[in-house]
Amino acid sequence: MNIVVCVKEVPNPTFPVEVDIQKNAVKSEEWNYVINPYDEVALEEAVRIKEKFGGQVTVITLGAERAGAILRKCLCIGADRAILIPSDSAFAWDGFAIANVLSKAISRLPHDIVLCGYQSIDRGGAEVGSIIAELLGLPVVTAVVKLDIAPDGKSATVCRRLERGARAVKRSPLPALFTADLMLNEPRYPTLPCIKWALKQEIEKLDVKSLGVEAGPLTEFVTISRPPPKKVFIPTGALSPAERIKLLTGGGAAKKSSSNIVEGAPHEVAKKVVDFLAEKRFLL
Amino acid sequence: MVPGREVYWNIQYGQFLYVLAAIVIGIMVFAFYRRVRLWRLGRPENRVDHLGKRLRSFLVAAVVDGLFHRKFLEMFRGVGHRQTTSDDLKPRDFYPGFAHFLIFAGLGMLLLATFLDFISHYFFHFLTGGVYLAFSVVVDSFGILAIIGVVLVIIRRYGQRPTRLDNRPEDLVALVLILVAVLTGYVVEGFRIAATELVRTPDWAPWSPGGYVLARAFSGLNMETLLGWHRGMWWVHLSISLGVVAYVALSWNRLWHIIVSPMNYFFRSLAPRGALSIVDLDGERFGAGRIQDFTWKQLLDLDACTRCGRCQEACPAYAAGKPLNPKKVILDLKDQMVEEGKSKTPTPVRDMITERVGEEEVWDCTTCRACQEACPVAIEHVQKIVDMRRDLVLMRVKFSTELKGFYKNIEENGNPWAKSPVSRGNWAEGLGIKKLGQDTATDTLYWVGCLAAYDERISRIAIAVSKLMKSAGVDFAIMGKEERCCGDAVRRSGNEYLFRKLVDRNIEVLKKNNIKRIITHCPHGYNAFKNEYPKFGGDFEVLHHTQLIADLLSKGALKxxxxxxxxxxxxxxxxxxxxxxxxxxxxxxxxxxxxxxxxxxxxxxxxxxxxxxxxxxxxxxxxxxxxxxxxxxxxxxxxxxxxxxxxxxxxxxxxxxxxxxxxxxxxxxxxxxxxxxxxxxxxxx
Known part of the structure; x- marks a missing residue:
């Protein structure tokens, strides 16, 4: 089972982000990139399939030279091959332009399954996976939360996330492309022997021109408008240390509006929850 | 007639004793060799460095701890090889210490007496006349003390039953064997006195109080019977005593602690208490997942354990009712060692961590070192637990989700929180504190640490410390957004690889800024910089803020x-x-x-x-x-x-x-x- 996983480097979400509206890019002097969490989940799934069925996992990314670092991390997690398509302008491309390049690269690789993240956390377009599938002529299932490969390796049964907690189960022949939702799995922490192995591997490079693509976006960037400021909840000493630790390790999340939170004695809470479920027709 | 000792009185072929003794010594050597082979399952480790220092401290401990049992030397507090620490001279429980002292002193004296007898008989005849009588009364009384000691221990073990002691058959066997060996000795003496001194020189008899009492009981029997019983009991006593030694040797009874525990003390770690061993990152295996991953000294530790339970009593996790029991960890590892020693297969019969020690136990440890402080024979528990964590983290990746987030945050943000390093110096805004590189050229760094940098409550400590340093005129700077996790918790949780990345990065930045002195309010950072960074090339003068404040106060620099x-x-x-x-x-x-x-x-x-x-x-x-x-x-x-x-x-x-x-x-x-x-x-x- 040969699997290709498309990954992307994204800015570390914990860093303060400022957007350069002129350049259509994120700006900051201090920088730290991480692997897109959705892609990490896709890679983890690919490695798990490989461990079960054998084969090879290839990770591929389109981006700046420094993205070699996240490919290295993918090798640590269990990818066998890593391909970097260097481009200094790709960060500003639209979904089609990126998918176009990637699909050309993937078409040269053996692939029974192509896995992408459902979306990237920086732009959140959630379209690259589907366009790649279209360009390669593969069936596609997006937002996959469960992926079962048939023992004969000819088809896959997938469960995909719909709105409001609903799920749909689909069956697809292979080869196919799936985009991974965050709930698909919990990516592993690499072992030290794996890290040491990965440090010795070479990152292959593929030139955009050699792929014979007329690279370039189909759409034109006009402008970005600033979203309304989010109120960030900062833990203070008034909270107990246990709660502060929870907030700090979780990134100091914004406090949820209280409209959906039921409070009170346990039996009252239970009753309200049941009423809510009945009202929404989850209970018959 | 002059009082003196007649060796082999009433005994024929007594010299046969030497043959038997030679055999028993052979058995002991064999048993010891078998054990050495077990210890050699472990990896090599140099524990014969600083031989002079080792020897000196060993001798001090042998005299202070061994001969006199430090409990009785409380008045000599401060005597010893490490005067600044309380490590080696501290009060211990009186009862077990006293009982052990009686047995130790009693049996030691009996052994010494036999040796002196041997010298006196074959080389230099000095046990005669008044000297002999004095010798006799001392030795005899010490033997009685040993018996009292054994009785006290039996009362403690089987009457009081403190929770820290687990009773195994070998304990009772050891105590009974000692008792029988000593008592039969008195019986032999009693028959001899009844047959000789009571009849001929009754003034001498009370100089052997133990034998005298029995002799009075035996007196009245006819001479034939006395001589016959004496001869019989002499052989019984001899065979029991040698038999005890042979049995103890072969069954690897707890009495081996007489030899192994001092050995363990001799080979003990001379490294600073807070310095963990360094993992060879170029190696194949990291940490300890099998018994063979420990070093020979770590395996020797297992045999040095006397199951006294002091570590168990000291362990905070145990006291809180957690699964961890440091004593059980050591004993479990010992079982594992014995099993692996016998096993012919290359893979362990039982997995050391998951099936023997227990994963929960390994993670329960706070590395507080209370167990090692309490251990009388210098067993190093913390290093073993960290070694097992290293295996779980680096080889198996078996650890809690919280730790995974902890590592990920440190890798991506340089702190355990999901907080950006950019905001690391935010607490110091408006306080007029210098930041490294920007507007200062000081060689004194105030290391703030992750907790104070982001947690509002803890940052109040940093604010207090920096204010008081400023008022005392201390020229210092903070690193601000250049500061990263010091790696203490990372290392103690077993992630040596991440720790090394942090250390290399931190040392590089500190050296680039010509930092000579580090002040910190965190004892964990203090330990990391003082004891761990030097091993990787980062030598700094490190001060904890308690030391700094005390020092500034005494100098008058602080109000x-x-x-x-x-x-x-x-x-x-x-x-x-x-x-x-x-x-x-x-x-x-x-x-x-x-x-x-x-x-x-x-x-x-x-x-x-x-x-x-x-x-x-x-x-x-x-x-x-x-x-x-x-x-x-x-x-x-x-x-x-x-x-x-x-x-x-x-x-x-x-x-x-x-x-x-x-x-x-x-x-x-x-x-x-x-x-x-x-x-x-x-x-x-």
């Missing part, structure tokens, strides 16, 4: 506090300050400078301090394994002395105690403060 406190204060000694570095006078000096501060010491203080439960990366892990929170047990000790203010000198202790105080709704009754905050509050500004 003496004016405001009367008029409160009961108790101090919680952080493990990494008190037990790891013997710093417990400095905070007390600071407190003594505050007018009307009523210091009450907790039940466990100074080097015996009870851990807060946050060390060894435990602060970032969820409570596990049932039982109570360790901090809950600690707060009970705090509450017992009814303080108004609970002072500590560690961000971890502060976090754990602050949380516990709130958990129990005591935040108005007990104020939790850092020593720097306490000082600043007392200035009356």
């Amino acid at each position: 003496a506090p004016q405001k009367e406190l008029d409160k009961r204060v108790t101090f919680h000694d952080p493990c990494y300050l008190a037990r790891y570095h013997d710093i417990y006078d400095a905070p007390r000096q600071v407190m003594a400078s505050i007018p009307k501060l009523d210091l009450v010491e907790k039940f466990q203080c100074k080097e015996k301090t009870f851990c807060c439960g946050g060390g060894g990366a435990r602060m970032w892990m969820a409570e596990s394994g049932g039982g109570r929170r360790i901090s809950e047990v600690l707060l009970d000790q705090v509450k017992a002395v009814k303080p108004d203010v609970l002072v500590t000198a560690c961000p971890y202790c502060m976090t754990m105690l602050d949380n516990e105080v709130r958990e129990k709704g005591l935040e108005t009754a007990i104020q939790v403060l850092d020593i720097a905050e306490l000082y600043r509050n007392s200035l009356g500004e």
Whole structure:
């Protein structure tokens, strides 16, 4: 089972982000990139399939030279091959332009399954996976939360996330492309022997021109408008240390509006929850 | 006639004894060799470095601990190889110490007597006349002391039954064997005295009090019977004594501790207490997942254990009802060693961590070092536990989700929180504190640490410390956004690889900025810079803020506090300050400078301090394994002395105690403060 996983480097979400509206890019002097969490989940799934069925996992990314670092991390997690398509302008491309390049690269690789993240956390377009599938002529299932490969390796049964907690189960022949939702799995922490192995591997490079693509976006960037400021909840000493630790390790999340939170004695809470479920027709 | 000892009196072929003794010694050597082979399952490790120092401290310990049992030498506190520490001379439980001393001294004296007899008989005839009588009375009385000692131990073990002792058949066997060997000796002596001294020179007889009593009982029998019984009992005593030695040797009875425990003390670690072993990252295996991954010395530790249970009694996790029991860890590993020694297969019969010691046990440890402080034979528990964590983290990747987030945050943000390094210096804004590289060229760095940088409560400590340093005219700077995790908790949780990345990065930045001196308010950072960074090329002068404040106060650079406190204060000694570095006078000096501060010491203080439960990366892990929170047990000790203010000198202790105080709704009754905050509050500004 040969699997290709498309990954992307994204800015570390914990860093303060400022957007350069002129350049259509994120700006900051201090920088730290991480692997897109959705892609990490896709890679983890690919490695798990490989461990079960054998084969090879290839990770591929389109981006700046420094993205070699996240490919290295993918090798640590269990990818066998890593391909970097260097481009200094790709960060500003639209979904089609990126998918176009990637699909050309993937078409040269053996692939029974192509896995992408459902979306990237920086732009959140959630379209690259589907366009790649279209360009390669593969069936596609997006937002996959469960992926079962048939023992004969000819088809896959997938469960995909719909709105409001609903799920749909689909069956697809292979080869196919799936985009991974965050709930698909919990990516592993690499072992030290794996890290040491990965440090010795070479990152292959593929030139955009050699792929014979007329690279370039189909759409034109006009402008970005600033979203309304989010109120960030900062833990203070008034909270107990246990709660502060929870907030700090979780990134100091914004406090949820209280409209959906039921409070009170346990039996009252239970009753309200049941009423809510009945009202929404989850209970018959 | 002159009193003296007639060797082999009434005995024929007595010299046969030497043949038997030679055989028994052979058996002992064989048994020992078999054990050496077990220890050699382990990896090599150099524990014969600093031979002079080892020998010296071994001899001191042999005299102070061994010959006299330090309990009785309490008055000589401070005598020894390490005068600055309380490590080697500290009070122990009286009862078991006293009983052990009686057995040790009694049997030691009997052994010495036999040896002197041997010298006197074959080489230099000095045991004669008055000397012999004195010799006789001393030896005889010491034998009786040994019997009393055994009886005391039996009462303790089977009457009092303290929880820290687990009774196994070998314990009773050892005690009974000692008793039988000594008693048969007295019986032989009794028959001899009854047959000779009582008849011919009755004045001499009371000089052997033990034998004399029995001789009086035997007297009246006819001479034939006495001589016959004497001869019979002599052989019985001989065979029992040698048989005991042979049995003890072959069954690897606990009495082997007589040899192995001193050996273990000789080979003990001379490294600073807070320095963990370095993992060879170029190797194949990291940490200890099999018994063979430990070093030979770590395996010797297992046999040195006498199952005294002092570590169990000292362990905060055990006290809180967690699965961890340091004594059981050592004994489990010992079982594993024996099993692996016998096993012919290359893979372990049972997995050392998951099936023998237990994963929960490995993660329960706070690395507070209370077990090692309590251990009389220098067993190193913490290193073994960290080695097993290293295997779980680096080889198997078996650890809790919280730790995964912890590592990920540190890798991506340089701190355990999901917080950006860019905002690391935000707490210092508006305080006029210099930042490295920007506007300063000082060689003194104030290392703030992750907790103070992001946690609002802890950053108040940093604010207090920097304010007082400024008022004392200390020229210092902070690193601001250049600062990263120091790696203490990362290393103690077993992630040596991440730790090394942090160390390399930190040393590079510190050297680039020509830092010579590091001041920190965190005992964990203090330990990391003092004991761990030097091994990787980072040598800095390191000061904990308690030392700094005490020093500045004594020099007069800091104003003496004016405001009367008029409160009961108790101090919680952080493990990494008190037990790891013997710093417990400095905070007390600071407190003594505050007018009307009523210091009450907790039940466990100074080097015996009870851990807060946050060390060894435990602060970032969820409570596990049932039982109570360790901090809950600690707060009970705090509450017992009814303080108004609970002072500590560690961000971890502060976090754990602050949380516990709130958990129990005591935040108005007990104020939790850092020593720097306490000082600043007392200035009356």
